[in-house]
Amino acid sequence: MLVQAMALAYSPEATPIDQIAGELGPNGLPYALPIxxxxxxxxxxxxxxxxxxxxxxxxxxxxKRVFRFLALPITRGGFHDVGxxxxxxxxxxxxxxxxxGFYEMLTAVPLPGVVSTFGLGSMTTMLWHGVGGVxxxxxxxxxxxxxxxxxxxxxxDMGRQVQWLYLLVGLGMFALLGLHGTLxxxxxxxxxxxxxxxxxxxxGADLHTALP
Amino acid sequence: xxxxxxxxxxxxxxxxDTIHPIVVHFVIAMALxxxxxxxxxxxxxxxxxxxxxxxxxxxxxxxxxxxxxxGQVEAGLASPYGAARNILDIHTTIGWSLAGVLxxxxxxxxxxxxxxxxxxxxxxxxxxxxxSALIMVQVVLGDKLIWTYGLHTVKVVAATREGLI
Numbered sequence: 001m002l003v004q005a006m007a008l009a010y011s012p013e014a015t016p017i018d019q020i021a022g023e024l025g026p027n028g029l030p031y032a033l034p035i036x037x038x039x040x041x042x043x044x045x046x047x048x049x050x051x052x053x054x055x056x057x058x059x060x061x062x063x064k065r066v067f068r069f070l071a072l073p074i075t076r077g078g079f080h081d082v083g084x085x086x087x088x089x090x091x092x093x094x095x096x097x098x099x100x101g102f103y104e105m106l107t108a109v110p111l112p113g114v115v116s117t118f119g120l121g122s123m124t125t126m127l128w129h130g131v132g133g134v135x136x137x138x139x140x141x142x143x144x145x146x147x148x149x150x151x152x153x154x155x156x157d158m159g160r161q162v163q164w165l166y167l168l169v170g171l172g173m174f175a176l177l178g179l180h181g182t183l184x185x186x187x188x189x190x191x192x193x194x195x196x197x198x199x200x201x202x203x204g205a206d207l208h209t210a211l212p
Numbered sequence: 213x214x215x216x217x218x219x220x221x222x223x224x225x226x227x228x229d230t231i232h233p234i235v236v237h238f239v240i241a242m243a244l245x246x247x248x249x250x251x252x253x254x255x256x257x258x259x260x261x262x263x264x265x266x267x268x269x270x271x272x273x274x275x276x277x278x279x280x281x282x283g284q285v286e287a288g289l290a291s292p293y294g295a296a297r298n299i300l301d302i303h304t305t306i307g308w309s310l311a312g313v314l315x316x317x318x319x320x321x322x323x324x325x326x327x328x329x330x331x332x333x334x335x336x337x338x339x340x341x342x343x344s345a346l347i348m349v350q351v352v353l354g355d356k357l358i359w360t361y362g363l364h365t366v367k368v369v370a371a372t373r374e375g376l377i
């Protein structure tokens with residue numbers, strides 16, 4: 001009896017999205033193209049290249065001859081400049097990446113009955129992607145502070161501007177970002193979230209007339 | 213001969229998911245941030261940002277060729293319909309053009325950096341602004357192919373195979 005009552009308490013007649021459904025386009029958003037996936041380009045690109053260039057800077061003694069052969073004038077500090085400024089930019093942008101992600105997840109209407117390649121349903125995928133996004137933002141922010149301390153205080157006068165542990169954490173983050181990004185890609189390509197064509201097909205529309 | 217090709221999955225791809233939008237992170241992010249770094253570097257007189265910008269631009273230029281290779285394969289395996297056909301054509305044309313434009317911009321930057329790594333002429337900043345604008349147009353076109361027309365999404369691929377599109 002209690003279980004039945006609880007189940008009823010969690011089964012509202014109309015979902016909250018119905019309150020604004022009239023203002024949304026066929027993609028389930030009040031604008032034509034989602035913002036979150038575009039900011040994701042910046043978050044992932046900037047983070048990966050920041051760590052990659054710090055790795056190049058850290059391994060500089062091994063690479064000197066190659067760059068001399070290429071006649072490409074380089075300084076070790078230049079590589080670490082990329083590592084620092086890209087991570088700083090990544091950190092700033094990612095606040096907006098996560099914020100837009102939450103807005104677009106709150107307005108998401110995944111296709112019903114779909115199970116992802118990972119064997120997860122849409123709600124589980126969204127929950128992991130949402131919580132994971134906040135976790136990644138936290139780690140990116142912490143790493144930016146850590147990187148700043150290394151650059152301006154702890155290792156200011158050293159050739160190698162970053163600790164090996166920092167690079168190791170960065171490489172671990174590559175794996176997390178890859179997994180996290182795959183969940184996001186599944187929300188689009190498998191669950192059809194905010195994809196106009198998928199949503200129209202689900203509604204029974206003919207794409208030749210709905211999307212000429 | 214056709215049976216030698218790998219089988220296609222429910223995204224109509226021989227691999228798990230589209231690779232083009234993943235590799236393209238490194239063109240969009242690096243080229244755009246390069247321009248932003250140049251702008252801030254000029255306004256705030258921070259030459260260290262010019263160095264970061266140069267490397268980002270160089271990386272973007274290398275990455276765009278990988279992006280084009282995957283883009284061509286995945287475009288070939290997509291079944292564009294309606295206006296998506298035109299959009300894909302324009303996206304392809306701008307994509308190849310951007311490879312040339314980015315290469316030229318990087319070559320110019322290499323010469324500028326060799327002469328004086330701590331200065332940047334306004335003409336380069338202007339060119340960077342134009343290229344950034346072109347990249348944004350290209351992003352919008354690519355976005356339309358995925359987010360409006362759903363190319364390579366499971367639902368659209370299934371509908372295409374059923375002859376509904």
